[in-house]
Structure formats: C-alpha cells, structure tokens
Amino acid sequence: MGGESHSLVFRLGLLVSSHVVGTINIVTVLAIAPLIKDDLSLSATQFGFFVTAYYSAQAIWSIPAGGIVDRFGVGRSLIACHVLMALSAVLLAIANSFELCIVALFLMGIGYSMVNPATGRGVLAWYPSERRGTAMGIKQFGVPLGGVFAAGNGALATLVDWQSLMWGIAGVILFNGILCFYLLLFFKPRTEDRPSMMANIRTVMKDTNVNIFALSGGLINTGQTNFFAFLTLFLRDVAGASQPMAGFAMGLAQTTSAVARLGWGAIGDKFFLGRRKVLMAWICGSAALLLVMMVWVGPGWGLWYGLGLVGLLGITIASFAPVAQAISAEMVIPELAGSAMGYNMTGVHIGSMVAPPIFGAVVDWSGGYAGGWLVTALFVALGTGLMVFKFREGIQKQRN
Numbered sequence: 001m002g003g004e005s006h007s008l009v010f011r012l013g014l015l016v017s018s019h020v021v022g023t024i025n026i027v028t029v030l031a032i033a034p035l036i037k038d039d040l041s042l043s044a045t046q047f048g049f050f051v052t053a054y055y056s057a058q059a060i061w062s063i064p065a066g067g068i069v070d071r072f073g074v075g076r077s078l079i080a081c082h083v084l085m086a087l088s089a090v091l092l093a094i095a096n097s098f099e100l101c102i103v104a105l106f107l108m109g110i111g112y113s114m115v116n117p118a119t120g121r122g123v124l125a126w127y128p129s130e131r132r133g134t135a136m137g138i139k140q141f142g143v144p145l146g147g148v149f150a151a152g153n154g155a156l157a158t159l160v161d162w163q164s165l166m167w168g169i170a171g172v173i174l175f176n177g178i179l180c181f182y183l184l185l186f187f188k189p190r191t192e193d194r195p196s197m198m199a200n201i202r203t204v205m206k207d208t209n210v211n212i213f214a215l216s217g218g219l220i221n222t223g224q225t226n227f228f229a230f231l232t233l234f235l236r237d238v239a240g241a242s243q244p245m246a247g248f249a250m251g252l253a254q255t256t257s258a259v260a261r262l263g264w265g266a267i268g269d270k271f272f273l274g275r276r277k278v279l280m281a282w283i284c285g286s287a288a289l290l291l292v293m294m295v296w297v298g299p300g301w302g303l304w305y306g307l308g309l310v311g312l313l314g315i316t317i318a319s320f321a322p323v324a325q326a327i328s329a330e331m332v333i334p335e336l337a338g339s340a341m342g343y344n345m346t347g348v349h350i351g352s353m354v355a356p357p358i359f360g361a362v363v364d365w366s367g368g369y370a371g372g373w374l375v376t377a378l379f380v381a382l383g384t385g386l387m388v389f390k391f392r393e394g395i396q397k398q399r400n
Contacts, residue, residue, distance in 0.1 A: 010182070011186065012123075012139060014078075015119040015122055016138060016141060016142040017142065018081075018119060019119065019145075020145050020149065021082070021173045022081075022111070022146065022173075023142065023143050023144075023145075023147055024149050024169060024172070025085055025088065025173065026054060026108055027146065027147050028150040028153040028166070029092065030150075032153070032162045032165065033047055035162045036101075040096070042098055042101075046098050049102060053109065054105045055353050057107070057109025057110045057113065058110075058345070059346055059349035059353060060110075061110045062342045062343070063201055063342050063343050063346050065118075065338075065345075066339040067198065067200050067201045067342065068338075069118045069338030070121070070335060070338040070339050071200070074118050074122040074186070075181070075182075075186065077114050077338075078114070078118045078119075079177055079180050079181065079184075081111045081113075082173055082176060082180060083111075084107055084108075084110055085108060085112060086173040086177065087111075088104045088107040089167070089169045089170035090167065091107065092166050117338040117341040119139050120329045120341045121329070121338045121341065122139075123139060123326075124330070124334060130269055131269060132326055132329075133264075133267075133269040133276065133326050136265050136325050137262045137265020137266060138262060140321050140325070141258055144254045144255070144257045144261065148255075153165055200335070200336055203336060204332065204336055204339040209391060209392060210331060210340055210343060212386060212387075212390045213391050214344045214347030214348075215347055215383075215386060216347075216383045216387040216390075217324060217344055217383070218347035218348055218350050219380065220284050220317075221347075221348045221351035221383075222376055222380065223284075223291055223317040223380040226372070228253070230359060230372070231250060231253065237369070238297055238368075239297050240303065241303055241306075249307055249310045252307065252311055252314065253310050253311070253313065254318075256312075256315050256318075257319045260314065261321065261322050265323070276323055276326055276330075277391065279323055280323045280324060280327065283319070283320045283323065284317070285384050286312075287313060287380055288377045288378075288380040289377075290313050290316060290317070291313070291374075295373055325341060328340055328341050329341055355379075
C-alpha cells in the first residue's frame, strides 16, 4: 500500500513538473522580450506575433493532442510533448531571424497543447472522483509556479545572454521528459478494438454538451487573458502605478492564483463533490463582478483598491482552470477524456486569441479602460450563464 502511495505521489509530481517546465518555456520568452526584440532588431508588432503564433498553435493542435492522449496514453504523450518543447527552446536559442522565431513559438505552442490533456487524463485514471479535484488543483499549481521561475529568469538574463538561458531551459525540459518514461508503466491504452484517433475526436465534437462547455470556457477565459494582458499597462496608465508597483501587482496575482488553484480543488472535493459546476459558477460569477469593479480603480487610494481587486481576481478568474479541467475530464466516458479536454482547450485558446484585440479596440474607441473591463465582464458573465443554464454535469457524474 505504501509503495502504491509513493508511486501516486511521484506520478502527480511529474504532472506538476510538466506544467512547470512548459510554463517556464513561454513565460521566460515574454520576460526577456526586450532583449530578444533588441538583439534581433524586431518591431513591437513582430514580437506581438510571437504570442499569436504560440496561442494559434495551441488552438489548432489541442483537439489532435487530446486524440493522441486517448490513443497512445499519458506517458507516451508527455514524452513527445517534452521533446517538442525542448526543440522549440533550442530553435529560439539559435534563431537569427523573425521567421525562425515564429517557427519556434509555433512549435512551443504545439508541445504545450499536449500537456493539459495528458496530465488531466492521468489524474482521471489514477485518482477516484472524491480526490480528483484536489489532484487537478495540485497539478495545475505547476502553471503559476513555472511563472515564478520564469520571472526569475527575467532577472537572470541580466547576467547571462538570453540564448544561453534558452539552452538551459531546453536541458531542463529534456531532463523532465526523461523522468516521464516512468509513466509508461501506467495507463496503458487498450490494443484491441480501439476506435481510431479521428473517431474519438469526431465523437467528442458531435456531443452538444461538450460543445456548450467549450464555448463557455472560451467566453470565460477572455477574462483571464485580458486580466493578465492589460494589468500592468492599466495600473500604470490609470492608477499612476510605478513600474515596480505594477510588477508587484502581477506577482500578487500569480501568488494568489497559485494558492487558490490548490484550494479550489480541495474545496471542490470536500464540499461540491458531484456539483463542480456549482463551484465553477461561483468562482466565475464572482470574477465577472470583480471585473466590473475595476472601473473604479484610479490614482491615490484607488491604486490600493485596485491591488485588492488584483488579489481577488487572482483567486477567481486566474484560478478556475483546475475545476474546469475536472469537469471536462468527467463529462465523457474515460476513453474519450483526453479528446474532450483537448477540444475544451481549443475553445479556451480561441478565447485567448480574440480577447486582447477586442479589449484594445474598445479602449481605443472609448478613450479609456472602463469599457474594456465592462465588455470583458460581460463575456465572463455570458460564459458563466451558458454553463449554468445549458451545460449538464457529465456522464461519470450521472453514473455516481
């Protein structure tokens, strides 16, 4: 029994570390953006396409990634995604042109698109329903933790050149990928009478309930994307925050999110087991209200008011992912869980792609940030309402 317990802990640790190294990869790129931009003589618009390439790759590849996980299992999928993520870091390290950088970021997005379906399927396979939310929260803790490490890389880039930093990240990713070979011992997919990968994907895409949740997730995720994308700029322009204070606000959001991701999973298991949708509705509904309250942020006392909202939004809109992933893993039969999670992540990433341009257009048209926050709050409220009134808890919940 003790051996099985230790094995579960190690497996969960590998799921966490997979999120950590994947997040370090992309967030380090964003943290050292000025250095890359200056070294390769890129314009701001060209660097903006880095983010577009990354999220476009995730939007395109999330559905195939889920099918790959269902077909080949957690271990093989995580090994493959580590190889792709490490290769993307190497390509960026040796890049001497804008075009090669775009290829590197696109490959980085493809690699990371496989992490969520694979780790989510692992939690589904290895943990019973009454502990699954806690496990989802723990493995998602790797995302903000990776962000913290990446912020440290931003400071480290003042001591070593950014290319060496990316080579080091590639090495760390490969090391973690080697550790993932241990997962080949578990969650072996059936070899007899298995439907094809495309058959699994088609089944998921024809499920109305799954489509509703994917659309809901995309609408809700506009809140998280706009919150992080415009936070520091908003605080500097509207509240008169200094650059260090704006950076502190971003760190505050990441820290409260790290704690909340652990907490929401445990709360879901203890108090909302069988009703995770209710918990997610409370989290995201509260976030919509908090986004509306951003309208009253201003200089002086308004800055401290804004920091309070930042902490609360870190707990809510930045931290709903573990609950959402538990729901998406449980809304279909276990054999389709990876495909369902990949399909849901496609909706989430589409939300990430379209949200910032809409926010920016509203700000430009209205001449202030208030309209941007109100539109974002509306999208989050619409997504939450769609989930509450049209989505039903999945097959596994109905069986319990």
